[in-house]
Amino acid sequence: MSRLLRHPMAVVGGLILGAVIAASAAAPLLASSDPIKPSFGKRLQPPKVLGGASQNVLGTDNLGRDILARLLYGGRVSLALAASAVVVAASVGVAVGLAAGVLGGRLDGVVMRVADVQLAFPVIMLAIAIVAVVGTSPGALVSVLALSGWVLYARTVRASVLTIRQLDYVEAARTLGASDLRVVLLHILPNTLAPILVIGSSQFATMVLLESGLSFLGLGVQPPQPSWGAMLAEGRDYLSNAWWLATVPGMAISLVVLGANLLGDGLRDLLDPRLRQ
Amino acid sequence: MRSFLLRRLGQSATTLVGVSLLVFVILRVIPGDPAKMLLPEGAPQSAIDALNRELGLREPMWVQYGIFLRSVTRGDFGQSFQYRAPALRVVVERVPATIQLALAAMLLTVVFGVSIGVLAAVRRGTGYDYAGTVLAVLGQSLPNFWLGIMLILLFGVTLRWLPTSGFQGWRYLVLPSVTLAAFPTALVARLTRSSLLEILGQEYIRTGRAKGLGERSVILRHALRNAAIPLLTVIGLQIGTLLGGAVITESIFAWPGMGKLVVDAIFFRDFPVVQTVLILSATIFVVINLVIDLLYTVLDPRIRYG
Numbered sequence: 001m002s003r004l005l006r007h008p009m010a011v012v013g014g015l016i017l018g019a020v021i022a023a024s025a026a027a028p029l030l031a032s033s034d035p036i037k038p039s040f041g042k043r044l045q046p047p048k049v050l051g052g053a054s055q056n057v058l059g060t061d062n063l064g065r066d067i068l069a070r071l072l073y074g075g076r077v078s079l080a081l082a083a084s085a086v087v088v089a090a091s092v093g094v095a096v097g098l099a100a101g102v103l104g105g106r107l108d109g110v111v112m113r114v115a116d117v118q119l120a121f122p123v124i125m126l127a128i129a130i131v132a133v134v135g136t137s138p139g140a141l142v143s144v145l146a147l148s149g150w151v152l153y154a155r156t157v158r159a160s161v162l163t164i165r166q167l168d169y170v171e172a173a174r175t176l177g178a179s180d181l182r183v184v185l186l187h188i189l190p191n192t193l194a195p196i197l198v199i200g201s202s203q204f205a206t207m208v209l210l211e212s213g214l215s216f217l218g219l220g221v222q223p224p225q226p227s228w229g230a231m232l233a234e235g236r237d238y239l240s241n242a243w244w245l246a247t248v249p250g251m252a253i254s255l256v257v258l259g260a261n262l263l264g265d266g267l268r269d270l271l272d273p274r275l276r277q
Numbered sequence: 278m279r280s281f282l283l284r285r286l287g288q289s290a291t292t293l294v295g296v297s298l299l300v301f302v303i304l305r306v307i308p309g310d311p312a313k314m315l316l317p318e319g320a321p322q323s324a325i326d327a328l329n330r331e332l333g334l335r336e337p338m339w340v341q342y343g344i345f346l347r348s349v350t351r352g353d354f355g356q357s358f359q360y361r362a363p364a365l366r367v368v369v370e371r372v373p374a375t376i377q378l379a380l381a382a383m384l385l386t387v388v389f390g391v392s393i394g395v396l397a398a399v400r401r402g403t404g405y406d407y408a409g410t411v412l413a414v415l416g417q418s419l420p421n422f423w424l425g426i427m428l429i430l431l432f433g434v435t436l437r438w439l440p441t442s443g444f445q446g447w448r449y450l451v452l453p454s455v456t457l458a459a460f461p462t463a464l465v466a467r468l469t470r471s472s473l474l475e476i477l478g479q480e481y482i483r484t485g486r487a488k489g490l491g492e493r494s495v496i497l498r499h500a501l502r503n504a505a506i507p508l509l510t511v512i513g514l515q516i517g518t519l520l521g522g523a524v525i526t527e528s529i530f531a532w533p534g535m536g537k538l539v540v541d542a543i544f545f546r547d548f549p550v551v552q553t554v555l556i557l558s559a560t561i562f563v564v565i566n567l568v569i570d571l572l573y574t575v576l577d578p579r580i581r582y583g
Binding site for chain 2: 008041049068118119121122123125129130132133168205207213217219229232235236239250253261262
C-alpha cells in the first residue's frame with residue numbers, strides 16, 4: 001500500500017475514481033432537482049459559467065432537466081453496471097480458469113477453444129447482437145458485459161495455475177495430505193490474485209466504455225433513466241445551439257476511464273515484479 | 278512450414294465453425310419476435326405466425342442451423358428479412374466503405390503511433406516523452422463516440438472545415454478515421470515506446486553504435502526492426518477493435534459501412550444480416566491474424582515453423 005502511494009499516477013487515478021464514485025453515491029444529497037421529471041419552462045439553459053442560472057450549475061437539457069442531477073444519477077447507473085460486470089466476469093473467469101488449469105484434459109481443451117472463438121469477435125458487435133435480443137434490463141446488460149470480459153481472467157488464471165502447480169510448496173502441501181480442493185483454494189488461488197486485480201481495474205475502464213457505448217447506440221439503459229451514454233446521444237442533436245449537452249457526460253466518462261486506466265497501470269507496475277524498476 | 282500452415286488453417290476453420298454456431302445459437306435461443314418487428318404495428322397474430330413460418334423461424338433449432346449451413350454453401354447466407362435480398366449481397370455491398378475507413382484508420386495508427394512511440398523512446402525523459410505519454414493516456418481514455426462528436430462540434434459545426442456525415446470523397450474520411458484511430462494509435466505508441474526502450478538497452482545496439490553506425494540507422498534498422506514482432510501482433514489484434522469501433526464511428530458519421538448496417542439490422546431483428554456481418558468480421562479477423570503469424574518468419578528469420 002505504501003508503495004502504491006509512492007506511485008503518483010496511480011494515486012491520481014485512484015483519487016479521480018474515488019471522487020466520481022463518491023459523488024455518484026451521494027447523488028440524492030448533491031443533486032438539487034429531479035433527474036427524470038421534465039420542466040419545459042427552462043429548456044436548454046447554459047451552464048452557470050456561461051451565464052446560466054445558479055440553480056442549474058451545468059445547465060439543463062432539451063427537456064429542462066438539470067444536467068448535474070442527471071450526471072450524478074447517471075453515474076450511479078453506469079458505475080454500478082460496470083462494477084457488477086467486472087465482479088461477475090472475474091468470478092466466472094477465475095472459476096473457469098481454475099477448473100481448466102487444475103482438471104486439464106478435455107474440459108481444458110473445450111474451454112480454451114470457446115475462449116478463442118470469443119476472441120475472434122469484435123466485443124461490441126457480440127454485445128449489441130445479444131442486447132438486441134435479450135433486451136436491456138440491468139441483469140441482461142451486466143451479463144452481456146461480463147460475457148465479453150471473462151476470457152481474460154480464465155486465460156490468466158489457467159496460465160498461473162499451470163505454473164504454480166509445478167512449484168515445490170504445492171507439492172509439499174500435497175505430500176502433507178491436503179485435498180485437491182484445499183490446494184486449489186488455499187495455495188493456488190491466492191497466488192493468482194495479483195494479476196486478477198490488475199485486469200479488474202483496467203477492465204473497469206473498458207466496461208464503462210462498453211456500457212456507455214451501448215447506451216449511446218440506444219441498446220443500453222433506456223430513457224428516461226439517465227445514463228452517460230444516452231445523455232451523450234441526446235446531446236448530439238443540439239450541438240449547434242447547446243453544445244454542453246454532449247460535452248459534459250463525455251467528460252465524465254473520460255474522467256472515469258482515465259482514473260481506472262491510471263490506477264490499473266500503477267497496480268501493474270507494482271504487482272508485476274518483471275516490470276518493477 | 279506446410280504442416281504448420283495446415284494446422285493453423287485447421288484451427289482457423291474450427292474457430293469459424295464455432296463462431297457460426299455461437300452466433301446462431303445466441304440469435305435464436307433468446308426471445309424476440311422478428312416477424313412482429315417486420316410487420317406494421319397492430320398486425321394480426323395470424324399474419325405474424327405466417328411470416329415466422331415463411332422465414333423458417335418455427336422449425337426446430339437444428340433444422341434451422343441446417344438451413345443456414347445450406348445457405349452458406351449456396352453462397353447467399355440466407356435472405357435478409359429487411360431487404361428481401363441475399364444477406365451476403367446486402368453485407369458485401371457495405372464492405373468497401375468499412376474497409377476504406379479501417380485502412381485509413383490503420384494507416385494513421387501505424388504512422389502516428391510508431392512515430393510518437395519512437396520519438397518518446399529516443400528522447401526519453403524529455404518534453405517529447407511526457408507529451409507523448411499524455412497523448413497516449415488521453416487517446417486510451419476518450420470514448421470514441423465522444424471524440425467523434427467533439428470533432429464534429431469543432432470542425433463541422435464551429436469551424437465548418439470538414440463534412441460530418443456521408444461518404445463522397447476523402448474529405449468525408451478525415452473525421453471518422455481520426456475518431457476510429459485514436460485508441461489504437463495510443464496503444465501502439467505506448468507499446469512502441471516500451472519495446473524500443475527495452476531493445477535500446479541490448480548489447481547489439483551498443484555494438485552498432487560502437488562500430489560507428491549513425492543514430493538513425495541504429496534506431497530504424499536495428500532497434501525498430503526488432504520491435505516489429507510485438508507491434509505487429511498488437512496491430513493484428515487491433516483489427517478487431519477497428520471493426521468493432523466502426524460500429525459506433527459509422528453510426529456517428531452516417532458512414533454506410535458494415536457497422537451501421539449491423540446496428541440498423543439489429544433494430545429490425547434482421548437475423549441473417551446480423552449473423553453474416555458477425556461471421557464476416559470474425560473471418561476477416563482470423564484471416565488477418567493468420568497472415569500476421571506467417572509474416573513473423575519474414576520479419577524474424579530465427580522463427581521457423583516446423
